[in-house]
Amino acid sequence: MPVMTEGQHTGEFIVSEGNGTISRETVTILNGRTLEAGAILGKVTASGKYREIDPVATSGAEAEDNKAESKTDDNVVDLDQVRAQERTATLAYVSEVNQLCALAGSPEMASGFIAKATSTEKVRAALLQARAEEDEASAVSATGRSQTPKPGEPTIDTAAIYAARNKTAR
Numbered sequence: 001m002p003v004m005t006e007g008q009h010t011g012e013f014i015v016s017e018g019n020g021t022i023s024r025e026t027v028t029i030l031n032g033r034t035l036e037a038g039a040i041l042g043k044v045t046a047s048g049k050y051r052e053i054d055p056v057a058t059s060g061a062e063a064e065d066n067k068a069e070s071k072t073d074d075n076v077v078d079l080d081q082v083r084a085q086e087r088t089a090t091l092a093y094v095s096e097v098n099q100l101c102a103l104a105g106s107p108e109m110a111s112g113f114i115a116k117a118t119s120t121e122k123v124r125a126a127l128l129q130a131r132a133e134e135d136e137a138s139a140v141s142a143t144g145r146s147q148t149p150k151p152g153e154p155t156i157d158t159a160a161i162y163a164a165r166n167k168t169a170r
Contacts, residue, residue, distance in 0.1 A: 028079050097123055104131055 027043075027050045029035065035052055042053035094114055101110040104127040113123045 026079070093120070096120055100124060100127060104128075106130060 027041065028048075029041075030044070030049050030051045035041075039052045041050040043050055097113050097118075097120065098107070098110045100120065100123055101107045101113070106127060109127070109130070113126070118126070
């Protein structure tokens with residue numbers, strides 16, 4: 001009778017869930033590793049990182065492989081460090097956008113820029129454009145009164161004022 005080998009089925013590696021989060025710990029995996037679902041992981045003692053182990057290895061080559069990998073930290077991605085760097089960058093971005101909006105006199109615009117993750121260059125450009133439009137509108141209104149009086153406003157007849165003034169000056 002021929003020997004037949006059956007592949008792994010979905011979830012067949014799960015025997016039971018450990019108490020708490022023992023079966024679902026967050027660990028750092030050595031970079032460049034592709035893991036199959038249900039892979040058995042071993043901790044590299046020197047680096048504290050995890051990698052897939054070969055439970056049937058007996059040659060000792062696996063132990064040497066672990067030592068070599070522990071010396072090359074350039075192959076390791078530390079997720080906690082990456083998360084901390086991203087958190088720091090995000091806080092710096094939010095702070096800069098808030099400061100730019102406050103300096104432009106439009107702090108209410110900051111949340112919109114942050115929600116859309118608008119780059120700081122585009123934030124500066126948008127704030128500059130808004131400020132230019134605001135200045136243009138205020139410059140038009142500051143040029144003086146319109147020539148047509150609004151209903152209910154008294155009208156001033158400058159010619160009559162000068163004529164009356166000239167009569168009393170003689």
